[in-house]
Amino acid sequence: xxxxxxxxxxxxxxxxxxxxxxxxxxxxxxxxxxxxxxxxxxxxxxxxxxxxxxxxxxxxxxxxxxxxxxxxxxxxxxxxxxxxxxxxxxxxxxxxxxxxxxxxxxxxxxxxxxxxxxxxxxxxxxxxxxxxxxxxxxxxxxxxxxxxxxxxxxxxxxxxxxxxxxxxxxxxxxxxxxxxxxxxxxxxxxxxxxxxxxxxxxxxxxxxxxxxxxxxxxxxxxxxxxxxxxxxxxxxxxxxxxxxxxxxxxxxxxxxxxxxxxxxxxxxxxxxxxxxxxxxxxxxxxxxxxxxxxxxxxxxxxxxxxxxxxxxxxxxxxxxxxxxxxxxxxxxxxxxxxxxxxxxxxxxxxxxxxxxxxxxxxxxxxxxxxxxxxxxxxxxxxxxxxxxxxxxxxxxxxxxxxxxxxxxxxxxxxxxxxxxxxxxxxxxxxxxxxxxxxxxxxxxxxxxxxxxxxxxxxxxxxxxxxxxxxxxxxxxxxxxxxxxxxxxxxxxxxxxxxxxxxxxxxxxxxxxxxxxxxxxxxxxxxxxxxxxxxxxxxxxxxxxxxxxxxxxxxxxxxxxxxxxxxxxxxxxxxxxxxxxxxxxxxxxxxxxxxxxxxxxxxxxxxxxxx
Numbered sequence: 001x002x003x004x005x006x007x008x009x010x011x012x013x014x015x016x017x018x019x020x021x022x023x024x025x026x027x028x029x030x031x032x033x034x035x036x037x038x039x040x041x042x043x044x045x046x047x048x049x050x051x052x053x054x055x056x057x058x059x060x061x062x063x064x065x066x067x068x069x070x071x072x073x074x075x076x077x078x079x080x081x082x083x084x085x086x087x088x089x090x091x092x093x094x095x096x097x098x099x100x101x102x103x104x105x106x107x108x109x110x111x112x113x114x115x116x117x118x119x120x121x122x123x124x125x126x127x128x129x130x131x132x133x134x135x136x137x138x139x140x141x142x143x144x145x146x147x148x149x150x151x152x153x154x155x156x157x158x159x160x161x162x163x164x165x166x167x168x169x170x171x172x173x174x175x176x177x178x179x180x181x182x183x184x185x186x187x188x189x190x191x192x193x194x195x196x197x198x199x200x201x202x203x204x205x206x207x208x209x210x211x212x213x214x215x216x217x218x219x220x221x222x223x224x225x226x227x228x229x230x231x232x233x234x235x236x237x238x239x240x241x242x243x244x245x246x247x248x249x250x251x252x253x254x255x256x257x258x259x260x261x262x263x264x265x266x267x268x269x270x271x272x273x274x275x276x277x278x279x280x281x282x283x284x285x286x287x288x289x290x291x292x293x294x295x296x297x298x299x300x301x302x303x304x305x306x307x308x309x310x311x312x313x314x315x316x317x318x319x320x321x322x323x324x325x326x327x328x329x330x331x332x333x334x335x336x337x338x339x340x341x342x343x344x345x346x347x348x349x350x351x352x353x354x355x356x357x358x359x360x361x362x363x364x365x366x367x368x369x370x371x372x373x374x375x376x377x378x379x380x381x382x383x384x385x386x387x388x389x390x391x392x393x394x395x396x397x398x399x400x401x402x403x404x405x406x407x408x409x410x411x412x413x414x415x416x417x418x419x420x421x422x423x424x425x426x427x428x429x430x431x432x433x434x435x436x437x438x439x440x441x442x443x444x445x446x447x448x449x450x451x452x453x454x455x456x457x458x459x460x461x462x463x464x465x466x467x468x469x470x471x472x473x474x475x476x477x478x479x480x481x482x483x484x485x486x487x488x489x490x491x492x493x494x495x496x497x498x499x500x501x502x503x504x505x506x507x508x509x510x511x512x513x514x515x516x517x518x519x520x521x522x523x524x525x526x527x528x529x530x531x532x533x534x535x536x537x538x539x540x541x542x543x544x545x546x547x548x549x550x551x552x553x554x555x556x557x558x559x560x561x562x563x564x565x566x567x568x569x570x571x572x573x574x575x576x577x578x579x580x581x582x583x584x585x586x587x588x589x590x591x592x593x594x595x596x597x598x599x600x601x602x603x604x605x606x607x608x609x610x
Contacts, residue, residue, distance in 0.1 A: 007061025009182060010070050014057030015050045016185035017078060021134060022049040023192035025339060028138045030199060035335030044352060045338055052340075053078050068122040071181050072107045075126050079103035079133050085342025086137060120174030124167045126181060132163035137339045207373045208305050208326045215302060215486060216461075217418040218380045220478075221407055222271065224312065225388030226424030228256045228453040229551075230400060233468070241401040244408035245422065245457065251466050252420070252459040253502050258474040258514035258527050259426040262451035265314060266519040267426035267475070268321055272296065274479025274494030277517040278573050284519065288320030295479045296324030298488040299380040308382040309367045311357040315384065325382075331358040331366055357386035360399075360406040371413055383410060388428060396430070417461045419485060423475055424454030432552065447525040447534055448553055452516050458502050469501055472527055474514035513571050524572045533558075533568040535575050542569055542577070 022045070026037065037045070056077040057070075065073050080103050087095030106129070114121045136159050140152050232240035233249040234256055240246055260270025261277050269275070269282040272294045280292045288294075296306050307327035315321050316330040333355040344351055367383045385406070387399040411420060433448045456473065458481075476496030483490055484498055497512050513528040522537040530548040535541075544558040544565040558565045563580035570579055 003062050003064065006066050007058045010061040010065070010074060011054045011058035013071060013182035013185065014053035014055070014074055014078070016182050016189060017074070017130065018049040018051075018053035019046075019189045020185050020192060021053075021078070021082070021130065022046065022338070022340075023189055023196055024134050025138055026196040027192060028134065029336045030196065032138075036196075036200075037335050037338070041334060041352060041355075045340065048340055048344060048349075048351070052081060056081070068119050069111065071126050072110060072122065073104075075129050076103035076107045079129065081343060082133060082137055082339050085344070085346050086140075086339060088346060089342050118171070118175060121167065121171035123174050123179055123181070124170035127184075128163045128166040128170065131166065132159050135159050135162075207370060208307065214376070215304065215378050217374075217377045217415060218299075218304075218482065218485070219410070219414050219418050219420050220380075220382045221410065221420070221422045222268070222382060222384045222425050223388060223403060223407075223422070224384065224386045224425050225396075225428035226400075226403075226454055227427040227450060228424070228455050229450070230396070231455050234455055241397050242404045244404045244411075245455070248407075248411060248420070248422065248459060249455075249457050249468075251464065252457045253467055253469060253499070255456040255458075255469050255471075255473045255499070257423065257454050257456040257477070258472070258516055259424065259452045259454050260474065260476055260516055261426060261519060262447060262516070263426050263428075265319060265321075266517075268315060271423065271425055271475045271478060272321060274476045274496040276476070276495045276515050276573055277519045278521060278524075279495060282320070282519065285314070286519075287318065288323070290320070290323055293492050294321075294324045295482050296380065296382075298324075298483060298491075299486055300324050300326065302486050302488050304378055304380045304486070305374070306380045307370045308384070309363055309370065310382075310384045311359075311363050311386045312384065313357065327370065329366065331362060333358050357389070360385050360387045360403045364406040364409050367410055368413055371410075377415075377417065384425075396428070411459075419461060420457070420459035421478060421482075422455070422457040423478065424456075425475070427451045427454055447516050447518065447523050449532070449547065449551070452525070458499060460502050463504070465504065467501060471511050472514050472529060473497075473499060474516075513568070515571075515573060517573075521574065524575060526568055526572050528568060528571075531564065531568065533565050533572070535569060535572055535577070542566070544568075 026042075030036070053074070057074050060070055060073055060077070080099055083103070084096065084099040087099040089095075110122065110125050114125075136156060139155050139159075228234045231242045231245055231249075232238070233242075233246045233254055259267050260275075261267040264284045265286065265288070266277045266280075266282050266284065269280045269288045269292070270277060273280050273288070273292050274295070275292060280288060282288045296308075299306050305327075306325045308322070308325050308329070310316065310321075310328070310330045311332070313330060313332045316332075317328070322328040334352065337355075341351070341355075363383060363385055367381065370381055385403050387403050388396055407422065414420065427450050429448065429450045432450050433446055454475065456475070456478075474496060476494065477499050478496065479494050480490070480496050480498040481502065484503065495515070500507055511529070513526050516525045516527075517523065524535045526533050527547070530546055532545045532547055532553070534543040534545070536543070542558050542565045543556045544561055545553045545555070546557060547553070550557075563584040566577060566580040567584070569575055569577035
C-alpha cells in the first residue's frame with residue numbers, strides 16, 4: 001500500500017474525530033446552560049473543525065504512520081490544535097510550551113508503557129483522551145474560574161481519573177481487536193449532532209423581582225463609537241441616519257459631551273464613576289476596582305432594582321463595571337466561544353470578527369425582557385450597543401441607522417414617566433489623525449475630537465423644557481446628575497458636575513472645563529468653550545486648537561497664543577506647567593475672511609459709428 005493510500009483513511013478518521021469533537025462540545029455547552037451557536041456560525045466553523053484534523057491525519061499518513069500508532073499521534077496533533085490558543089491566551093507565550101510538548105509526550109509515554117500490552121489498551125487511549133480534552137477545555141473555560149483556580153484544578157484531577165478509568169475499561173473490552181476508529185467516530189457524530197440541532201437553547205434568565213423603590217425609573221442607553229458630528233441634531237445636516245435620536249433630542253435637553261477617554265473600558269469607567277481616568281486608573285483589558293464607587297451602587301442603596309444588558313465581552317464580569325448591578329448580562333455575538341477559535345485567532349484568521357459583541361436587535365430584545373418584568377417605578381436599566389465599532393465609515397452610517405431604530409424600540413417601550421439618558425461612551429476615528437490604522441480605531445488612540453465628542457440626550461418626563469445646550473459638558477457629569485435625580489448623597493468626590501439645566505436651576509459657578517485622558521497618562525486634553533489644549537508627555541509640549549474655527553484640529557495655535565495654552569494647562573490633572581504672567585489678555589482669533597468674489601466685468605457699450 002502506498003503512502004498516499006494509507007494517508008487517506010487517517011485523514012478520514014481525523015475529519016470524523018473533528019466533527020465529533022465539535023458536536024460533543026456543543027452538547028456540553030448545552031448541558032452547561034450556554035446558548036447555542038447560530039446556524040451560520042456553525043457553518044463557518046465546521047470546515048475548520050473537519051479540515052484541519054483531516055489535514056493532520058493526511059500528513060501523518062504520508063510520513064508513514066498507520067494503525068494504532070497513527071491514531072495516537074493524530075490525537076496528539078488534535079490536542080495541540082485545540083489547546084494551543086486557550087493556553088497562550090491564558091499564559092501568554094509561555095502557554096505554548098505545554099500545548100506543544102504535552103500531547104506528544106503523553107503519546108510517547110503511552111506507547112512505551114503499553115509496548116508489551118495488547119493493542120486494545122492503545123486503542124482505548126484515543127477516545128479516552130478525546131473525552132478528557134473536550135471536558136478539560138470546555139469546563140475550564142465555561143464552568144470554572146480558570147484552570148489554575150482550586151475548582152479548575154479539582155476538575156482537571158477528576159477528568160484525569162475519569163480518562164484513566166475509561167482507558168482501562170475500554171482496553172479490557174477491546175482486547176486484541178482492531179476497531180475502525182473512523183467508522184466509530186462517524187457513528188458517534190450521527191448520534192451527537194441530532195441532539196445538538198433538535199434541543200432548543202436555554203433562554204431563561206434570572207431577572208430580578210419586580211418590586212422596587214418608588215423613585216423615578218431610569219433608562220441609560222450607552223452607544224460605543226457614537227460621534228457628535230454624525231448625528232443631525234448636532235451637525236445641522238439635512239440628511240440623517242439618526243432620525244429617531246434627532247426626534248428625541250428635539251423634546252429633550254441635548255449636549256455635545258466630552259468623553260473621559262477615547263475608547264473602551266476607561267471611557268465606560270469614567271461614565272459610571274464620574275471620575276477622570278487618572279483617578280479611577282482603569283486601563284484597557286484591566287478592571288475598575290471596587291474602591292471607586294459606581295452610580296449603580298448608589299442606585300442599589302436607594303432601593304432601585306438595577307439591571308444591565310451589555311453587548312461587549314470586554315465589559316463582562318471581571319471588568320468591574322458589573323459592581324452594584326442586581327442583574328448584569330453580557331450577550332456577545334456568539335452564544336459561547338468554541339475552543340478552536342482561540343487557536344485560529346493566533347494565526348489571524350478573519351473568522352466571525354463580530355463575535356465579541358451582540359447585534360443591536362438582540363440587545364434590545366434582552367432589554368425588553370427586563371422592562372416587561374418591571375412594575376411601576378424604582379428600576380435602573382443600562383443598555384449598551386457596540387454596533388458602531390465597524391470596519392469603515394460606510395458601514396458606520398448603515399449601523400447608525402440600525403442602532404437608531406433599536407433605540408426607538410426601547411424608548412417606545414418604557415413607561416411615560418421614565419427618565420431617559422442616551423450617550424456615547426466614546427467616539428471613533430475614521431482615520432482622520434491615524435492614516436493607515438483605520439481598522440484599529442477602536443483601540444486606544446490620540447485625544448482627537450472624533451474620539452471624544454459624543455452626543456448626550458436627557459429626556460425629562462415631566463415639566464420638560466427642551467433645549468439645545470451649548471456649554472462644555474462631559475460624560476462624567478452623568479453621575480452627579482443621576483445622584484440628584486435619585487435623591488442620593490455623594491459619599492466619594494467625583495470629577496463631574498451636575499447638568500443643572502434639566503432641573504431648571506441656574507448655574508451657581510463658572511463653567512467647568514472638560515478633561516479627557518489616555519489611561520497610561522501620556523496624553524491629556526482639556527476643553528473649555530471653543531478652546532482645547534492637548535498635553536503630550538513624550539514631547540513635554542502643549543497644542544492649542546480653536547474647535548469653532550478649526551473643527552478638524554489641523555492648526556496648532558499654541559505658538560500664537562502661548563499664554564492661553566499655559567492658562568488652560570493649569571487645570572489639567574497631574575500636569576505641572578508654568579503659569580502665564582498675571583494679567584495676560586490674549587486676543588481672540590479672527591474669523592477667517594471669506595474670499596471676495598471677483599466682480600463680473602460690465603459689458604462695454606457700443607459706440608455710434610461716425
